[in-house]
Amino acid sequence: MTEETWGWNEIEETASHIQRRARRVPSVMIITGSGLGALADDIEEAVSLPYAEIPRFSPTSVLGHAGELVMGQLEGREIAIMRGRVHFYEGYSLPRITFPIRVLHRMGADTLIVTNAAGGLDESFEAGDLMLITDHINLVGMAGFNPLRGPNDERLGPRFPDMSSAYDEGLRVVALSVAQELGIELRQGTYVMAAGPTFETPADVRFLRLIGADAVGMSTVPEVIVARHEGMKVLGISHVSNVIPSTHVPSIDGPNEDEGLHQEVLDSGSRVVPKLSHLIRGIIGRIHEA
Ligand code: HPA
Numbered sequence: 001m002t003e004e005t006w007g008w009n010e011i012e013e014t015a016s017h018i019q020r021r022a023r024r025v026p027s028v029m030i031i032t033g034s035g036l037g038a039l040a041d042d043i044e045e046a047v048s049l050p051y052a053e054i055p056r057f058s059p060t061s062v063l064g065h066a067g068e069l070v071m072g073q074l075e076g077r078e079i080a081i082m083r084g085r086v087h088f089y090e091g092y093s094l095p096r097i098t099f100p101i102r103v104l105h106r107m108g109a110d111t112l113i114v115t116n117a118a119g120g121l122d123e124s125f126e127a128g129d130l131m132l133i134t135d136h137i138n139l140v141g142m143a144g145f146n147p148l149r150g151p152n153d154e155r156l157g158p159r160f161p162d163m164s165s166a167y168d169e170g171l172r173v174v175a176l177s178v179a180q181e182l183g184i185e186l187r188q189g190t191y192v193m194a195a196g197p198t199f200e201t202p203a204d205v206r207f208l209r210l211i212g213a214d215a216v217g218m219s220t221v222p223e224v225i226v227a228r229h230e231g232m233k234v235l236g237i238s239h240v241s242n243v244i245p246s247t248h249v250p251s252i253d254g255p256n257e258d259e260g261l262h263q264e265v266l267d268s269g270s271r272v273v274p275k276l277s278h279l280i281r282g283i284i285g286r287i288h289e290a
Contacts, residue, residue, distance in 0.1 A: 133236030189214025
């Protein structure tokens, strides 16, 4: 059976496997992006399961993504953190990438908090900024790659899911209020997914700005689509790890330096973790208000 046809029974089987090992019922699922896995360090009574030991979970091949599911308590809530995610550019299909969301939802999670590293397109952004995702552009989906492509099982969700308010307004209000309370600057904007693994050309960047994107990354959108298909509430936060310049013109001062961009993403991630952890803890503590 290929992952394109993983359905109700496979979800059940994987959910029971995790339940037997972890003996916890999650209410909030968190997916951590590049360099942000340390968010899981705050979990109390933590039980960790490497993806390699969970049926149908995919090991991540990317530096900065640990590859384990950590379950336990945070701010008095039952949390499941995906420490590291898999990406489309690694060669995995979208149903495979998004399978863990269906599993954690089956186990009880009704909210998804998704974080990522993204390149800033909005010229007022600075590296290290946090951006509350208000909406996304599904560029990869518009090109034909949608995790819901194929037969639809109505038990999981509707054939044509509404995406008019994918990022829950109540959760966004809580996030903004917590950020203000903690003195953390929280920008807002639209995220666009590019398939990667190449970073953008200057012409790509002009195009993405033109279509209304504020930050670009290589993840998140498929996960959000599946969470919405399942009826979960979604909150998304991008860590702006680098700001993408408008033009790359040759300079007599030397070549433009791009070779270190992935390292820049990871380094910036480790610097931003304390701020992001603080914010997410605060949000979880007040999630009942959403
Ligand atoms: N482009 C695409 N994805 C990214 C970037 C970027 O500049 N930074 C972090 N993820």
